[in-house]
Amino acid sequence: MPYTIAHAIPILDELANTLDKAYWEASSIATKDATYDCFSTVSKELLEINKLSIQDHDLTYEPISYEFKLMSKRLTIFRKSLDHYIMRNTTFEALDNVITSTIQLISQEVAQSLE
Numbered sequence: 001m002p003y004t005i006a007h008a009i010p011i012l013d014e015l016a017n018t019l020d021k022a023y024w025e026a027s028s029i030a031t032k033d034a035t036y037d038c039f040s041t042v043s044k045e046l047l048e049i050n051k052l053s054i055q056d057h058d059l060t061y062e063p064i065s066y067e068f069k070l071m072s073k074r075l076t077i078f079r080k081s082l083d084h085y086i087m088r089n090t091t092f093e094a095l096d097n098v099i100t101s102t103i104q105l106i107s108q109e110v111a112q113s114l115e
Contacts, residue, residue: 008061072106
């Protein structure tokens with residue numbers, strides 16, 4: 001079953017909130033830079049989604065911004081480095097879970113375009 005815009009909003013909101021938390025917990029500038037880059041891209045996507053009409057929330061979700069379409073690759077790389085970036089176990093687990101959901105959300109669009 002494809003993700004709708006209504007399904008995408010809480011996933012992206014959770015990702016943004018968890019990335020924000022990870023940013024403030026980061027102990028190095030490189031970690032802060034990587035985390036902020038992902039956070040700003042997700043925030044821009046959420047801003048674009050919020051411009052949509054409430055009637056559109058039942059439509060199948062498709063990434064709006066070009067940068068967000070590329071996030072699947074970036075999040076996969078970021079996820080592999082979580083052990084080095086994230087020190088707190090609760091933040092690590094939350095980020096790992098929401099990254100998985102986000103990659104599935106973005107990958108849905110790729111799968112649909114191949115059909």
